[in-house]
Amino acid sequence: MARTASKVQELVSEDAEMEDALEYLLDRADEGTVSWGDVSDELTSGQWGRLIEIGLLVDSDGEGFDVADPGGVRDALEDDDLELPDAPDGDSSWSKWDKMAAVGSVAMFAGYTFRSVREPLADTLNIALGPLLDLLPFFAVIMVLALFTGLYSTLLQSNLMDMEVMGAYQGRMKEIQERRKEAKERGDDEALERIQDEQMDAMADNLGMFKEQFRPMVWIMLLTIPVFLWMYAVVGFRGAPLYPGIDLGPMVMPIVGEVGWNEGLVGPLQAWIGWYFVCSMCFTQVIRKSLNIQTTPT
Known part of the structure; x- marks a missing residue:
């Protein structure tokens, strides 16, 4: 369970959309073995490959793939700590x-x-x-x-x-930069593109x-x-x-x-x-x- 939670945490920190992708994958996995064709309408090829690479999806004797630890993945997704840092909610408006x-x-x-x-x-x-x-x-x-x-x-x-609000802004930008560096080291172009968009949104939020x-x-x-x-x-x-x-x-x-x-x-x-x-x-x-x-x- 701890190992599975760590993997899920890593995936979600790399790609904010991976949380929804995992939930969709679990729903399809409840119906049996899944293949790329079963989830291609909701998952990108990069997300599918990353799930296999990290070991959350395992080969099912050539008939498709199974979720290695569906219970562990589900429990990990319910952990609030998986949430990525959003723009701080603190009110920075002037009186x-x-x-x-x-x-x-x-x-x-x-x-x-x-x-x-x-x-x-x-x-x-x-x-x-x-x-x-x-x-x-x-x-x-x-x-x-x-x-x-x-x-x-x-x-x-x-x-x-x-x-606290200013620290949250700085922490959010630092977290995005770290994920961008890791994606660049892996050569994950799709993740880099998503993180780039997130970084642009965060820079606009930094007006606060x-x-x-x-x-x-x-x-x-x-x-x-x-x-x-x-x-x-x-x-x-x-x-x-x-x-x-x-x-x-x-x-x-x-x-x-x-x-x-x-x-x-x-x-x-x-x-x-x-x-x-x-x-x-x-x-x-x-x-x-x-x-x-x-x-x-x-």
Whole structure:
């Protein structure tokens, strides 16, 4: 029985349609010995040959073929573990609040171009962040902001992404790829064609995984873009700073040495942006480890 179940499991994992083919074969086998002509209307030649190759069909003294262990095959087919992983049922649709956050994030991007958007946002945020400039040097203010944005980014990713759904998507694609590799090694062109179609369907279903990944990003951008626009206004690297009375002072960076905040480090990357990203990446890793938060599926 265990050996038969293993064979059935292998067949079903290779070809999702083999489960129906086996059920049909068992029905015909109940009537006696079966031949290819008896089942050719439901089974493909590849499926028939595979059943013989794997030993589920055995020769019946030249008169046809018998199912080697019909009871074992039937029991194995009733095992729920034979089901192939379908597209995850988890709902990845966005709520109206998610959609509103996405619209707000896109609208805020206009602040990088238009002063009429940038300055009101910067002035509003300056009510809360302005006093920090009186207490801390600008490089420390950026560190505080990087810590803050790293904290809520990690929490949003942890709470808004369904890791089980994303893991199911990835597991499904991995299982299909493994079956495709095995079929290719056997030289089974029919199975390869079926798996190719299944892979194309799975790729279309993966839009759900993309939506799951992007959902927390719109909230992160909604909260982070105003912070960037405030730093943009303070530094003023595309013109005069919005608050010219603030003395930011230079920054001493490894390798580069002393640089102004609006000077380029690598190409168009400004010093303040580079410093923020370095701090953000470091703090985010520390936060994830400290809070034991996982933001990628296992």
